[in-house]
Amino acid sequence: MPKTKTRRSAAKRFKKTASGEFKYFKNFKSHILEHKSPKRKRQLRKAGLVHETDHEHVAKMLPYA
Numbered sequence: 001m002p003k004t005k006t007r008r009s010a011a012k013r014f015k016k017t018a019s020g021e022f023k024y025f026k027n028f029k030s031h032i033l034e035h036k037s038p039k040r041k042r043q044l045r046k047a048g049l050v051h052e053t054d055h056e057h058v059a060k061m062l063p064y065a
Contacts, residue, residue, distance in 0.1 A: 010061035014050065022050040022058045022065075 014022045028036075029044040050058050059065075 004063040006064060007061035010058060011065075014058055014062060014065070016062070016065040017049075022055065022062075023047045024050060 014024050017023050025047050026044045029041065033041060
């Protein structure tokens with residue numbers, strides 16, 4: 001059986017945590033920040049966790065994570 005290829009785009013966006021969940025960094029934080037509120041920009045700094053309904057899809061894209 002050949003090895004499964006990793007989706008490189010997913011490998012750059014998601015990291016697996018020690019508990020087996022997938023962490024990602026939120027978007028909309030790179031430019032056009034002037035009209036966004038300080039609270040919104042502060043919340044975008046934090047990493048998010050992939051929702052349980054999408055966990056299987058991300059796991060298939062990252063077979064060796």
